[in-house]
Each structure stands twice: as structure tokens, then as C-alpha cells.
Amino acid sequence: MVETQTTQTPPAVAAGAPILTINNIEVVYDEVILVLRGVSLSVPQGQIVALLGPNGAGKSTTLKAISGLLRTEDGEVTRGNVTFMGEEIANMAPEQIVRRGIFQVMEGRRIVEDMTVIENLRLGAYTRRDGEVRRDLDRVFDFFPRLRERTGLAGYLSGGEQQMLAISRALMARPKMILLDEPSMGLSPLLVKEVFGIIRQLNRELGITILLVEQNARMALQAASYGYIMESGKIVLDGTQADLVDNEDVREFYLGGGGEERRSFKNLKSYKRRKRWL
Numbered sequence: 001m002v003e004t005q006t007t008q009t010p011p012a013v014a015a016g017a018p019i020l021t022i023n024n025i026e027v028v029y030d031e032v033i034l035v036l037r038g039v040s041l042s043v044p045q046g047q048i049v050a051l052l053g054p055n056g057a058g059k060s061t062t063l064k065a066i067s068g069l070l071r072t073e074d075g076e077v078t079r080g081n082v083t084f085m086g087e088e089i090a091n092m093a094p095e096q097i098v099r100r101g102i103f104q105v106m107e108g109r110r111i112v113e114d115m116t117v118i119e120n121l122r123l124g125a126y127t128r129r130d131g132e133v134r135r136d137l138d139r140v141f142d143f144f145p146r147l148r149e150r151t152g153l154a155g156y157l158s159g160g161e162q163q164m165l166a167i168s169r170a171l172m173a174r175p176k177m178i179l180l181d182e183p184s185m186g187l188s189p190l191l192v193k194e195v196f197g198i199i200r201q202l203n204r205e206l207g208i209t210i211l212l213v214e215q216n217a218r219m220a221l222q223a224a225s226y227g228y229i230m231e232s233g234k235i236v237l238d239g240t241q242a243d244l245v246d247n248e249d250v251r252e253f254y255l256g257g258g259g260e261e262r263r264s265f266k267n268l269k270s271y272k273r274r275k276r277w278l
Contacts, residue, residue, distance in 0.1 A: 019045040019177060019209050020066065020102075025080030025090070027058075027065050029073065035061050037233040038080070043177070048203050050209045050220040052254060053230035059213040060107060064229070066211070067104035068094035078123045085176070099127050101176030106184060107213075109166040113155030116148055120154050120165055124172030133172070140168045143198060160191035167198070177209040178202075184216045192216065196223055217254035221245055229254070 018193040027036035036058050041050045064070045065077050066084075071091070082090040089097055101192050103124070111120050121140060125133045143150040144164045150157060154165060163183055172180050183199065186194040196219050202208050214220035221227060227244045229237040237250070244250045 010268050017045055017155050018042040019085055020211070021081070021083045022062070022066070023081045023083070025065060025082060027061055027070065027075055028078045029075040031052075031074075033274075035075070035233055036065065038111050039230070039233070040080075040239070041189045041228050041235060043209060043211050044205070044226075045209055046207050047226065048199070048212060048224045050217075050224035050227040051211060051213045051230060052220060052227055055215075057230040058233040059230055060181055063104055063181055063211065063213055064239060065090070067102055067179055068092050068097045069104060095127060095139050098173055098175075101174075102179065103170040103173045103175040103177075104179040105166045105170050105181060105183070107181040109162045110176055111154045111157075111169070113153065115154055115167060116152065117150045117154055117157070119142050120169055124169035127173060136172055136174070140171050142166050143171070143202065156172070159186050160188075160195065163187065163191075163195055167195075167202075171202070171206075175208060177211065179211050179213075182200075182215060183212070184214060192219060199223060221255075 022039055022041050024038045024040050025036055026034060026038060028034055035163065039058070039062060040208060041049075041051070051062060053059055061070070061075070064073070064075065066082055068089070068090070068091070070076055071094075073268065078089040080090070081088055082095075084100060084102060089100065089102075099118055104233055112123065115123075118137070121137060122133065125136065133165065144167075144260070146161060154162065167178070167180075167183070170184060171221060198224050199210065199212070203210055212224060221244055222240050224241055226240055227238065228235050229244075229250070237244070237247070239247065245255070
């Protein structure tokens with residue numbers, strides 16, 4: 001069933017109140033593989049929140065549960081709620097979720113390499129009907145002036161420029177919230193610093209709420225005001241930026257503050273049990 005353009009506008013969210021709430025969700029792939037096991041988190045409006053954890057913890061699956069992209073991989077939310085601006089969106093079609101104001105920037109950027117930069121940017125605005133795409137292109141180029149000079153195919157852009165294009169394409173949808181999956185992947189330290197600076201600028205100047213999945217925990221916690229740590233499909237720890245940076249376990253396992261033996265354990269809980277035995 002195709003959604004009409006007369007859908008009711010979700011209610012406004014007060015500044016600082018949760019714009020997104022995930023309550024005890026379970027996600028199953030192929031009807032049998034349980035990946036998320038009772039995940040709950042919330043993202044305040046206008047904030048950057050980090051979702052951290054090792055590979056395979058369920059971070060990207062959590063983002064796809066929000067954006068509706070689970071269905072492209074035979075996955076679904078089988079339990080719990082995903083609420084955006086007071087509306088239940090779990091298992092809603094991705095294009096409907098984009099219209100409500102959420103845009104996911106996928107891991108690996110996923111730009112269309114045989115299309116130009118402008119054509120990629122216009123793809124981001126495909127759900128819009130307001131006729132103001134030209135003005136938003138100018139706004140994007142103000143944030144990413146390097147892209148204005150790139151008139152050829154997107155496949156010829158550098159890795160950093162492709163990441164900038166992927167974020168710019170999200171901006172073209174005029175999102176209230178952006179889900180960023182591993183924005184530092186494959187980038188040099190200098191480009192990582194530049195990209196994270198732009199992320200903070202977008203949040204600060206445009207007020208866009210950001211849920212950030214990132215392996216580079218140090219950079220993520222410099223940008224975020226709050227963070228969650230996932231392992232084995234569950235949230236095992238959460239707290240403010242300051243709380244997580246000061247947490248001994250977080251420093252040892254995610255910020256490189258411990259010895260090799262400590263960092264070799266697969267999760268925080270197993271290390272804590274082992275530590276009690278020593």
C-alpha cells in the first residue's frame with residue numbers, strides 16, 4: 001500500500017525531550033536468528049548520542065530497526081517498540097520513515113558511483129515535494145565546499161569526499177534525525193577529524209539529532225553527550241560522555257587504557273567475572 005502525501009504530522013518534541021525511544025526490542029533475521037535481545041535506549045532532541053561496541057554486537061542492526069531497512073535483509077522487529085516523535089515506526093516502510101524525518105547514512109557510504117555528485121544529492125530529496133531542492137543544494141555546498149568543485153562521477157571521489165557526499169545526501173531530505181553508521185571507516189586520521197568536526201557543526205548549527213555508531217570510541221565520545229555500549233545484542237552500559245570516559249572498563253576495552261590481557265576479553269561481563277577470581 002502506497003502512503004499518500006496527507007499523512008498526519010507527528011507532534012512536536014520539546015527541546016531536550018526524547019525524539020526517539022526504543023523500548024525492549026528484539027530483532028530476528030530469516031525468522032529464526034535472534035540478533036537484538038531486549039534493547040532499550042533513547043535519544044534526546046538536538047543531541048548527539050553514540051552507540052559503541054565490538055563488531056557483531058548489533059549496532060548496525062539497531063540503526064536498521066529504526067530506519068526500516070531491516071526488511072531489505074529479511075529482518076523484523078518481533079517485540080518491543082520504536083517510537084519517533086510519539087509515533088510507532090517499528091517495521092514501517094523505509095520511505096515512510098524518511099518522510100517522517102529520519103535518514104540513515106549507511107556503513108561504507110553506499111553512494112551511486114556511476115552518477116554525478118549532483119545526481120546523488122538529488123536522490124536524497126526524492127521524498128520531498130516542496131520545490132526547494134536548489135536552495136538546499138546551496139546549503140549543502142556551504143557545509144561541504146569541496147563537493148561544489150566535484151562535477152564528475154561520484155565514483156572518482158576520494159574516500160573522505162564520498163563520506164561527505166553520503167552525509168550531504170542525508171541533508172537533502174531535511175531530516176530531523178540522522179543515523180550515522182561508522183563515518184570514520186576507511187578514512188585517514190586527518191579526514192576523520194574533519195568529518196567529525198562537520199558532524200558537530202551540523203548538530204550545532206542545524207539542530208539535527210544524531211545517533212552515531214562508531215568503532216572509534218574516542219572520537220565518538222568527544223562528539224556525543226551520551227553513549228550506550230552494546231555487546232551480544234544487548235545494552236551493557238550507558239552514561240553521559242563524562243561518565244563513560246571516566247569508567248575504568250570503558251577506558252580499558254574501548255579507549256586503549258588497559259593492558260593486552262585485559263583488552264583480549266570479548267566482553268565486559270566476562271572480564272569482571274575473571275577479575276573477581278584473580
